[in-house]
Amino acid sequence: MQTPAPFDYERATSVEGAIASLGRHGGEARIIAGGHSLLPMMKLRLASPACLIDINDLEAELAYIREEGDTLAIGALTRHVDLLRSDLLAERFPAFRDAEQVIADPVVRNRGTIGGSLCQADAAEDLSAVCAALGARVVIRGAEGTRVVPMGEFHLGPWMTVVGEDELVTEVRLPLRPGAGSAHVKVERRAGDWAIAACTAAVWMDGDTIADAGLGLSAVGPVTVEPVRAIELLRGSVSSDALFAQAAAIAAEDCAPIADTRGPVDYKRHLAGVLTKRALRRATARALRQEA
Amino acid sequence: MQVTVTINGEPVARDVEPRTLLVHFIRDTEGLTGTHWGCDTSNCGACVVLMDGRPVKSCTTLAVMCEGHEISTVESLEVDGELDPVQQGFHELHALQCGFCTPGMLMTARALLDENPDPTEQEIRTAISGGICRCTGYKNIVAAVRWAAEHQAATRQEA
Numbered sequence: 001m002q003t004p005a006p007f008d009y010e011r012a013t014s015v016e017g018a019i020a021s022l023g024r025h026g027g028e029a030r031i032i033a034g035g036h037s038l039l040p041m042m043k044l045r046l047a048s049p050a051c052l053i054d055i056n057d058l059e060a061e062l063a064y065i066r067e068e069g070d071t072l073a074i075g076a077l078t079r080h081v082d083l084l085r086s087d088l089l090a091e092r093f094p095a096f097r098d099a100e101q102v103i104a105d106p107v108v109r110n111r112g113t114i115g116g117s118l119c120q121a122d123a124a125e126d127l128s129a130v131c132a133a134l135g136a137r138v139v140i141r142g143a144e145g146t147r148v149v150p151m152g153e154f155h156l157g158p159w160m161t162v163v164g165e166d167e168l169v170t171e172v173r174l175p176l177r178p179g180a181g182s183a184h185v186k187v188e189r190r191a192g193d194w195a196i197a198a199c200t201a202a203v204w205m206d207g208d209t210i211a212d213a214g215l216g217l218s219a220v221g222p223v224t225v226e227p228v229r230a231i232e233l234l235r236g237s238v239s240s241d242a243l244f245a246q247a248a249a250i251a252a253e254d255c256a257p258i259a260d261t262r263g264p265v266d267y268k269r270h271l272a273g274v275l276t277k278r279a280l281r282r283a284t285a286r287a288l289r290q291e292a
Numbered sequence: 293m294q295v296t297v298t299i300n301g302e303p304v305a306r307d308v309e310p311r312t313l314l315v316h317f318i319r320d321t322e323g324l325t326g327t328h329w330g331c332d333t334s335n336c337g338a339c340v341v342l343m344d345g346r347p348v349k350s351c352t353t354l355a356v357m358c359e360g361h362e363i364s365t366v367e368s369l370e371v372d373g374e375l376d377p378v379q380q381g382f383h384e385l386h387a388l389q390c391g392f393c394t395p396g397m398l399m400t401a402r403a404l405l406d407e408n409p410d411p412t413e414q415e416i417r418t419a420i421s422g423g424i425c426r427c428t429g430y431k432n433i434v435a436a437v438r439w440a441a442e443h444q445a446a447t448r449q450e451a
Contacts, residue, residue, distance in 0.1 A: 002332045009293060009310035009356050032357075036334055039313075039352050043332070052310070054357055081346075105422030107400065108334060110346045111353070191421045192335075 004042035008051040015061055015141065019168055021053050023143055027165035029053055033077055034111035036104070037120045055168075062115075062170060065089055072174040076115025076139075081106070083114060093134055093174060094286055095182035095200050099126040105192040115169045121155045121223065124194040128155065128224040129216030130184055131172060133200035139171035140164075148173070155223045177212070179205040181287025183279045186218070187271055189262060195219040196262045197271040199251075201279035203234070205287040210234050215247075215279075219262070220255035220272045227251035230276070239284045248277035297358045299324070300368040308355050314348075315339045317355035318365055326366040326395050337423030340396035341365050347403045349422070366395035369402065377440040378402050387436035389427035396423050401437045410441055 010029075012018035022029055028050035032038055041047040055062065055077060062077035065086045072092055074083070083089060084100035103109060103117075103126050117127045118138060128151070131138075136151040140163055149162055156162060163169055186198035198218035204211045213234035217225040230251040237243050252273030259265050296305045299322060306321055315329045318341065327350060330338030334352040341350045342364040369376035378401045381387065388394045397420060404411055404419040411419070416437045417430075425433060 003313065003316075004311045006309065006311055009354070011356075011359065032354075035354070035357070036349075036352050039354070040333055052354075056357060105337075106419055107337060107340055107347045107349055107422035108352075110343075110348055 002043035004039065005045065005048050007042075007049055009054065010051060011054045011056075012058060015055075015058060015168060015170060018053050018055055018058070019141060019143055019166060021051075022168065023166040025051050031055055031119075031168060033113045033116045034079065034108075035116075036108050036112045037116060037122070067176070070176050072176055074114055074172045074174070076169045076171055077113050078115075080104070080109035080112045080114075080117075084109065092176060092180070093130075093182050093202075095130050095133065095184040095202065095283070096127075098184035099130050099186070099198075099200070102126065102186050102188065108192075114172055118151075118154065118172070119161055119163060119169055121157075121159050121161050122194075123158060123221055123223050123225075124198075124219035125224075126184065126186065126195065126198055126200075126218055129198060129200040129218045130182075131174075132216035132224050132226050133202040133214035134174050134182060135202070135214055137173045137175075138169055139173060140167050141170045142167035146170075152226055158222050177204050179203075179211060179287055181205065181283040181285070183282035183286060185275045185279045185282070187275065194262075197257070197268050197275055199272065199275040199279045201276065201283040203239070203280070203283045203287050205239070205284065208238050210237055210239050210284070213280075215251060215276060217251065217255055217272055217276070220257040220268055222256070225251075225255045227254040227276075229254055234280075241281070244277045244280040244284075247280060248273040251276040293356060295356050295359050297355070297360075298362040300364055301362075306355075310354065310356050312355045314341070314350035314353040314355050314358060314363070317358075318350060318363070321355075324365050324367050328392055328395050330392065330396075331424075335424065336393070337396040337400065337420075338393050340399045340423065342399055342403055345403060345406060347400045347422075364399070366398055369398060376402065377444040378405065378437065380443065381436035381439035382433070385432050385436040385439055387429065387432040389429050393423055393425045397425070397433055401433075401440065404437070405441055405444060409444060411437070413438065 030049035064075040090097040182202040202214040230247040257268035328338035330336040339350040
């Protein structure tokens with residue numbers, strides 16, 4: 001029987017209250033939202049916080065998907081099921097719906113949240129790739145105030161983020177820019193599993209030219225991989241299958257998969273390239289409205 | 293600590309350890325053993341119950357997180373000797389062999405039909421993809437949920 005080690009439990013009634021409580025516990029407390037990563041880790045004693053601060057009652061403050069000027073803002077407590085069902089999100093960034101259809105299973109998606117997914121800092125997790133490719137910025141609030149961190153600087157390493165012990169992720173901000181198209185593609189062993197490899201591609205088109213691009217790869221490195229050389233190649237180039245193949249080859253070279261039960265290194269590297277090409281093709285078609 | 297939860301329509305107030313998982317609370321504290329405790333890792337779906345009408349895995353939810361919420365277990369399906377259409381469908385179409393996954397499958401199916409009374413086969417397969425049937429009797433489970441959808445519609449028309 002798997003049961004977490006004993007801990008204290010508090011139910012937060014406000015964001016300020018949750019932050020104050022984190023401060024009082026001086027690094028010994030953890031925030032719990034969906035709990036579908038944290039509780040399994042606590043059962044295995046990979047995490048043993050002295051206190052859990054439950055933020056599930058803060059939906060009014062922290063669960064939303066809304067446009068604010070040139071930004072799409074997603075509250076940290078927004079659950080996977082609501083990300084999947086949001087037509088606004090699917091219209092602006094279809095990569096989200098692609099990813100949400102293949103994250104865990106529908107029952108898990110009823111509980112898990114975007115803030116929890118990013119804070120888990122698991123390299124195989126899908127939304128981190130989506131947010132990296134889309135140039136997301138993460139809003140982190142603490143007692144001293146609020147700071148905004150680009151997704152590329154959010155993860156410090158496996159299971160490590162820049163979020164301080166008395167800070168709370170409150171929002172994910174996605175810049176809205178013209179000509180956008182995005183897609184997330186994933187290969188897994190069976191329904192609901194973690195990725196063998198996955199890739200999000202995002203492009204911002206100016207006619208046939210890729211004005212800007214973003215890529216994020218899951219499960220092929222110690223953290224979400226942003227293949228910088230491939231992104232630089234795409235930027236300013238005219239879109240074509242040959243260009244995508246070249247970018248995909250560079251992305252495959254620049255990732256760092258390890259061999260495990262999901263496959264050997266050369267297979268995963270090959271898969272990373274194939275998925276990068278497919279994601280770029282689909283993202284570009286969507287930007288140019290050549291695909292529904 | 294004190295937790296007040298509504299289980300199958302009945303409010304209950306209990307003193308529990310914060311680390312008590314919902315599945316153990318339901319089975320051991322409330323004695324409702326219809327909910328099965330399976331993989332303990334949120335993979336198998338045998339422990340699925342409804343929280344405010346939405347299916348959740350009770351092995352990965354703390355009882356204290358259910359404060360003020362409504363939990364429905366498989367025991368809530370049958371009312372006054374009358375089986376729920378999903379139960380009747382499982383009976384008619386032999387949608388269980390060993391029966392271990394059944395409570396989770398039934399609750400997941402109930403939630404699906406509450407939201408989408410006429411699901412396609414693919415929608416049913418997606419909905420139950422968080423449940424594992426080790427007898428691999430998925431074909432009959434899917435057929436039973438369709439049966440329930442059709443007979444539920446018939447019951448509604450009569451009423």
